[in-house]
Amino acid sequence: MPLRILLVEDEAELAGAIQAVLRAEQHIVDHLAEGLGAWSLIRGELATYNLAIVDWMLPGLSGPELCRRLRGAGLTLPVLMLTALADTSHRVQGLDAGADDYLIKPFAMEELLARIRALQRRQPNYRELLLRAGPYLLDPAESCLTVQEAVGSTRITLSAKELQLLAYFMEHPREIIPGARLRSQLWSLEDDPISNVVAAQVRLLRRKLASHGLPSPIETVASKGYRFEPEP
Structure with missing residues (x-):
């Protein structure tokens, strides 16, 4: 499943490369270049992250100290x-500070992605890749939605943002979700905070379903947000 990831890395070139790789995997990435800002962001709960990728040597607050603050809270x-820092004593220090895994620079991006998948599998709320809600079956690996109908099924290819949006709705069926919450979870903090990206993306998703002759399971709840109703 797509993750919301906080990347804390002060090497601009490396940070850019990591962001490009993660976004190509359909993850949502926020980037900061110093530790104190990362601590304030996480503590302030502006967004709920699934994973943090943290450099050891950071201005303001080191990676191990950031980990200690997280675990202390x-x-x-x-x-x-x-x-x-590749020696054993530093690996032990980082793990003792609260890090869950350790990757030594330079590293291959394939190994970074593998470590992320491994950390994801360790989480107690880890789910199988397929999401099902009523007649809707979402396959993030294939970026497609299959809708079971009385006379067969319809398969729809989704864009990265359509996939993220629909996955979030299917994880919270029948729950009224404010637009602000969708935006904070599915869009980077770098995006324009006053833009109407949520409503626009919901319209695009509804339009795509309609182009396949399907009704939209996403209801607009006036003044409150949206609700995914899997059963007609």
Whole structure:
């Protein structure tokens, strides 16, 4: 499933490369270049992250100190530590500070993605890749939605943002979800905060379903948000 990831890395070139790889995997990535800002962001709960990728040497607050603050606050956010310090004592120090895994620079992006998948599988709320709600079956690996109908099924290819949006709705069926919550979870903090991206994306998703002759399971609840109703 797509994750919301906080990347805390002060090397601009490396940070850009990591963001590109993660976004190609359909993850949502927020990037900060220093530790204190990351601590304030996580503590402020502006967004709920599934994973943090944290460099060891950061201005303001080091990676290990950020981990210690997270664990001291009782936060269980998985942390993957990045560092050029390869000796055993530093690995032990990082893990003891609260990091869940450790990746030594330079590293292959394939290994980074594998470590992220491994951390995801360790989570107690890990789900199989397929999401099902009523007649709707979502396959994130294939970026497609299959809708079972009385006389057969319809398969629809989704864009990355359509996939993220529909997955979030299917994880919260029948729940009224405010637009602000959808935006905070599914869009980067770098996006324009006053833009109407949520309503626009919901319209696009409804339009795609309609183009296949299907009604939309996403209801607009006046002044409150949206609700995914899997059963007609």
